[in-house]
Amino acid sequence: MDFQDCVNFANENRICYFATTEGSQPRVRALRLWFADDKGFYFQTETVKAVCKQLDSNGKVEVCFYAPGTGLGIGTMMRVAGEV
Numbered sequence: 001m002d003f004q005d006c007v008n009f010a011n012e013n014r015i016c017y018f019a020t021t022e023g024s025q026p027r028v029r030a031l032r033l034w035f036a037d038d039k040g041f042y043f044q045t046e047t048v049k050a051v052c053k054q055l056d057s058n059g060k061v062e063v064c065f066y067a068p069g070t071g072l073g074i075g076t077m078m079r080v081a082g083e084v
Helices: 003-012 051-055
Strands: 014-024 026-030 036-038 040-042 060-067 076-083
Touching: 003 036, 003 060, 003 076, 014 051, 026 051, 040 076
Parallel strands: none
Antiparallel strands: 014 026, 014 060, 036 040, 060 076
């Protein structure tokens, strides 16, 4: 999978699981991707949310996108790690 394949997969499967940390505790929540392009992956949240405080403290994140399979298929997952 090249970067453009990752962008396409994310844009086609916008509901994802977004992991941050709070101290030494991992925090995962479902978010909706705003969009992805050749510059990166974009999300929108509110500054009053805990996720903003967590990102201010530690900008390292991991996001998991999932496309369900058909029938008995398990589907496809794509994990992206980076820093905001």
